[in-house]
Structures are given as structure tokens and as C-alpha cells.
Amino acid sequence: MTKIKVRFAPSPTGHMHIGNTRTALFNWLWAKKMGGEFMLRIDDTDFARSKKEYEDSMRESLKWLGLVWSSEARQSARFERYKEVTEKLIQDGRIYPCYETPEELEFKRKRALSKGLPPIYDRQALNYTKEDIANFEKEGRKPHYRFKLNDGEIKWNDAIRGEVKYEASNLSDPIIIREDGSYLYHLPSVIDDSDFGITHILRGEDHVTNTASQIQMFEAIGGFVPTFAHLPLLTGKEGKLSKRLGSLGVRELRADGVENMAICSYLAKLGTSEEIRSFYSLEDLAQTLDFSKIGRAQPKFDVEELKHFNVKHIHTMPFDAVKDRLKVNEEFWNDVKANLEKVEDVDVWNNICNGEVSPQVENKTLTDMAADLLPKEPWTDETFNVWLGEVKAKSGLKGKDLFHPIRLALTGEASGPELKTLLPLIGYKKAYERLKGNKA
RNA sequence: GGUCCCAUCGUCUAGUGGUUAGGACGCGGCCCUCUCAAGGCUGCAACACGAGUUCAAAUCUCGUUGGGAUCACCA
Structure with a gap:
């Protein structure tokens, strides 16, 4: 049995939020439980939105949470490799150039939808004649590229969802290279997972359809197809996945006095059949990870509930888990902890007693x-x-x-x-x- | 609209044909404390709807409704 290896691959286009954190956490826990490796990969293929500032912020949040990584990679540094694979795939006929403008594509989608048809790409580019292409070039149009999906059923055994299958004809050929020559996430992600020997991909279920096309990519580049596990997405209190959830940052939570292990304990158990209880080390939490206990429905994330849980988490927090941040001794901590709402409030009581x-x-x-x-x-x-x-x-x-x-x-x-x-x-x-x- | 997923107390869920439908969180009450908080005990509270299969359906089938994902030159 090969050693397992997982990755957390954020796009540095914002700060760590609760959804991100959950994905990173499950990956980390799985690696820990299986004695595997946890890798950090910066998916910065989107130049327009990626920022160093966000990357730094994410690293800091990850460290604060305790989700440390043992190796890392950056997609923007691997374009040569992507290009190499792409060229081969073009020769194989799996990647083909398209000349539609974003506006034309948008129009096609709208028209399909209004006719009650699925807005799947019509593969018009596959039928271009040499003259068509010459004309496009003459107009100054630059091609973007799509990956051609082979017909047939694509299926995999998802560690959380069980057997999943898709008919390739229901899927659009994904665009993998932009008109400006930059890469979109799909193919680089597959190349990296393959090159770095990723054995398990745990991510949100917003990726399930992507998985179908990515499986064909893994096969096309002759790579090992990892095991997939898709977590149900968290939803907001109102039902819809609110923008607030996306903006609910780890940094804000931290500033509000929410403990890192409270966040991890809560996220690891929310939506599972296990009760949400406090863990004071990620190692202990990792031992309890069990995909079969994860429900298929979408749990509601309620920040008020997290904060309430955090207070209880502090009330029973062992001295060893906080002593590095404390100026008081164990006895004092145990005397006052049941009344704290934030760990730092221990200073208030310290001052009352000694100041x-x-x-x-x-x-x-x-x-x-x-x-x-x-x-x-x-x-x-x-x-x-x-x-x-x-x-x-x-x-x-x-x-x-x-x-x-x-x-x-x-x-x-x-x-x-x-x-x-x-x-x-x-x-x-x-x-x-x-x-x-x-x-x- | 196509494809895929989902539906049990307010929330997270257990349940795989026969249960008083269980637990946890929250909420209410009580107790403990000569106060508050903390703690202990206890109570309220759910099978989305409609057909079908069956002696028997939360559980199986079909449909309806509702929610979500995706169908991006985002990841």
C-alpha cells in the first residue's frame, strides 16, 4: 500500500474562510490519521485575482489553526511543465483551439437556455476549416483551448458519496487555456496532482462535475487517478450559501477570541453523526475522522453556534492546551476558566486578584x-x-x-x-x- | 432548462420493513450554590407531500414539492 498524500490547494484570491478551512482541515486530518503527507499548493493561475497579500494571510491562518504542511508548490512556477503536457495533448487531439469570444459564448449559452437546452459547449471549433482559422487569425483573434471529453460513462467510487457516474455528453469541454495564454485551474491541477503523487483528493462537492472531466485528464496524461472524496457544502443559516459565509474569515474569528481548536472541532464534526465536542489537539481529532460518518446533506453553518461552542470549549480547556499563552499558573486557570468567554479574559481576573x-x-x-x-x-x-x-x-x-x-x-x-x-x-x-x- | 446530489425535533443527526422514532446542541423548568456564572437533573420538540408495494413503511418504488451543485476565458 502506497503512502497517502493529500493537498490543500487554495487560490490566493481572498483570506482563509470557513469553507476553505474545512477543506484544509479534512485533508490534514486524513493525512495525519493515515500517516500520510499534507501538501500546500498555491493555485495562482489567475493572475488577475491572485495576490501575495492573500497568500501570506492564508499561510498565517493555516499555521494558527495548526494545519501545518510538509511540502509546497506554486502553480505559477510550473507553466513550463503545463506547456509541455499541453503540447502533447494537442498532438493527441485532446486539446483543441477555439476562437469564440466570451460574448459569443455567453450568447450561445443564453440561447440554449432559452430553448430549454442545456448550455453545453457545441464544439463548433472542432469543425473549423483551415480558412476559418486563417480568417480568425487575420481578424487578430487569439485562440483559447478546450480539453475534449471522450464520449461514454465516467464513474468513480467517491469515498463520501459512493459510486458517482456521469455521461460525458452531458458535460462541456472545459476551457483550459485562456486567450492570453494563461492556464485555468483544471489541467494544471491534474498535472500537479499527478506529478506530486497525490493519492486522495478531498474537496467540496462543488467539484463533483469537475471530477468527471478531470478523470479523463488524468487518463489522458497517463497518470494515476487518485481517490476522490467530496464533502457536502456548508450552507448559511438562511438556506442559501451566503456571501457572508464566504467572507467569514478565520482572522475575524480569531480576533473575536474563537479558539483554533474550537473551530477545528466544530468543523470536523458538523454534518457528521457524531456529537460536536471539544478536542484539544488535532492529533486526537484526526483519530476520530471517519468518512462513513459524514452525511450527504448540506449542514448549516451558524457562526453564533460556533461562538457558543467556543465558550464551552474554553470552560473545559486543560491547562496544558493554553499554558504557553498564559501568565497565570494552573491552579489559577482552573479556578477561573469556567467563567471565561475568551482566554485573554483570564487577565481580567488576574488583575482583579493581583492588580x-x-x-x-x-x-x-x-x-x-x-x-x-x-x-x-x-x-x-x-x-x-x-x-x-x-x-x-x-x-x-x-x-x-x-x-x-x-x-x-x-x-x-x-x-x-x-x-x-x-x-x-x-x-x-x-x-x-x-x-x-x-x-x- | 440538462445532469448530479439532498430531504427525520429550531440545528447536527441515529434509524436500513414491526422502535414509546434515539442522541447531541439550543430552548423551557427544576436542583445545587447564601449571588451571577459554571455544574447536575428534567421537559418541549421531527419522519416535506401524494400515490403504490406489504399483514406492517421514516425505512422499498414512483411522482410532486422544496433545497443545493454544476453547465465561467473563477477555483
Whole structure:
């Protein structure tokens, strides 16, 4: 059995978004689970839209997510190779020149549609005479090229969708070279997958039809046909795949305090029969990947749900998973994590316990009394209960009337970890001053 | 419009002819805490529609409706 190799092949025409991330993640997880290799390939054949800035941004997001790659390639650096293959394919009669303008093509499509016909390319270019071509050249028209699909049934066994088949006659011959000589994604992608020994192609189901034509390309260049797996596309809350989903960037999520492993856990399990639960390492998550548990329907992605999941993810996050980013020790982390909405908020509590806080005085009589009753250190586990019992007895207050003013005075916040946990962390001196209404 | 895919609680899903249609998330209630949060328990809630096959259909067949993908000189 050959070693498996997968690739994530983004086009640097935007930042990493949730759809991209999901594809990259599944590829990475599959490689990890199978002990294979994960490759990054920059599909920058579209000069007009590709930008270095986006490429850098994607690399950064990928690294932040933990989706590291062990090798990489760039399509714009491989044009010589594509040209070589193309020339051979032209000789084989699998690639042919066409001279229609985009406008003419658009017109043909519209006309076909209005007649109730499928807007499939009519292969008019296959019937050009030498004179036709000479005339086009004389007009100054430059050819674009299409890959000729052979008639017949194309089928493959999709790792997610099972057996898939298409009749080639229902497909358009894909354009593979633009009028300006640049390549479109189809053929370079196949050449690269073949040259780099990609064994599995996992991508969104928007590519299923492409797969049919690409299988013929793999065969035409004499390459190994990889195994395909097509993930159902994520849809937005409203049903349609919204533009918002496309623009929902990893960078924004990160800035909002969403944890990388929350994103990965959520995306890996959404749309599967497994419950969405937190994983704290990609390796653990990888072991649970199972194509047979991926549904065929399109799951709805809801960013609010992700954010909610993220909060729970933080509440149970082990110290080891965050310690590199923390200034506090394990005990402190465990005391406050269940109240955090973002990891960085641990600083807020660190400051409340160790820094200076301006107390809010809600019931001065009560907090003054509480200050006077507060025993000096050393404290024991029972100190808080004993102290509060006295305050309760003396003030006659209980429940919220009792706790709220004290919490506000002690922490300056209306909610947070249990006061019993917090008090020892704050210490006598600060606690006393704050209860007295002084900044401390 | 052609081709392909899909359809079970609000959401993600289990279910492969006989189930009180199960779980998870969310939502409601209760409990725990002398407060909030966190936590525990519990409740509400679904087979898109219509035929057919069958003793029996969420499950099989056909149709309808609805959703999605693709049919780009984007990837």
C-alpha cells in the first residue's frame, strides 16, 4: 500500500474562510490519521485575482489553526511543465483551439437556455476549416483551448458519496487555456496532482462535475487517478450559501477570541453523526475522522453556534492546551476558566486578584460592616463561610442582596467565579480596602 | 432548462420493513450554590407531500414539492 498524500490547494484570491478551512482541515486530518503527507499548493493561475497579500494571510491562518504542511508548490512556477503536457495533448487531439469570444459564448449559452437546452459547449471549433482559422487569425483573434471529453460513462467510487457516474455528453469541454495564454485551474491541477503523487483528493462537492472531466485528464496524461472524496457544502443559516459565509474569515474569528481548536472541532464534526465536542489537539481529532460518518446533506453553518461552542470549549480547556499563552499558573486557570468567554479574559481576573481594582459600592453599610468583620490572615477553607455567615447574621441580608454588593466591592464585576474561590486569591489587604470602597 | 446530489425535533443527526422514532446542541423548568456564572437533573420538540408495494413503511418504488451543485476565458 502506497503512502497517502493529500493537498490543500487554495487560490490566493481572498483570506482563509470557513469553507476553505474545512477543506484544509479534512485533508490534514486524513493525512495525519493515515500517516500520510499534507501538501500546500498555491493555485495562482489567475493572475488577475491572485495576490501575495492573500497568500501570506492564508499561510498565517493555516499555521494558527495548526494545519501545518510538509511540502509546497506554486502553480505559477510550473507553466513550463503545463506547456509541455499541453503540447502533447494537442498532438493527441485532446486539446483543441477555439476562437469564440466570451460574448459569443455567453450568447450561445443564453440561447440554449432559452430553448430549454442545456448550455453545453457545441464544439463548433472542432469543425473549423483551415480558412476559418486563417480568417480568425487575420481578424487578430487569439485562440483559447478546450480539453475534449471522450464520449461514454465516467464513474468513480467517491469515498463520501459512493459510486458517482456521469455521461460525458452531458458535460462541456472545459476551457483550459485562456486567450492570453494563461492556464485555468483544471489541467494544471491534474498535472500537479499527478506529478506530486497525490493519492486522495478531498474537496467540496462543488467539484463533483469537475471530477468527471478531470478523470479523463488524468487518463489522458497517463497518470494515476487518485481517490476522490467530496464533502457536502456548508450552507448559511438562511438556506442559501451566503456571501457572508464566504467572507467569514478565520482572522475575524480569531480576533473575536474563537479558539483554533474550537473551530477545528466544530468543523470536523458538523454534518457528521457524531456529537460536536471539544478536542484539544488535532492529533486526537484526526483519530476520530471517519468518512462513513459524514452525511450527504448540506449542514448549516451558524457562526453564533460556533461562538457558543467556543465558550464551552474554553470552560473545559486543560491547562496544558493554553499554558504557553498564559501568565497565570494552573491552579489559577482552573479556578477561573469556567467563567471565561475568551482566554485573554483570564487577565481580567488576574488583575482583579493581583492588580488594582476600583470597587463599586452598592450598599455601603453592608460592605463597611463586611470589611470590619473580615478576619485577618491566615485563612482556611472555612474562612469565607464563617465570615459570610457573620455578615449575613449581622446585616439580616441574604441571597442576592447580600452577595451582589460584596461581589461588586470585591471585584468591581457583577459576575464571575465563586466568591469563595476568589477571596483567598485577593487576600486580606485588598479585600479590606475594596470593601471599604477604596481602590486597591 | 440538462445532469448530479439532498430531504427525520429550531440545528447536527441515529434509524436500513414491526422502535414509546434515539442522541447531541439550543430552548423551557427544576436542583445545587447564601449571588451571577459554571455544574447536575428534567421537559418541549421531527419522519416535506401524494400515490403504490406489504399483514406492517421514516425505512422499498414512483411522482410532486422544496433545497443545493454544476453547465465561467473563477477555483
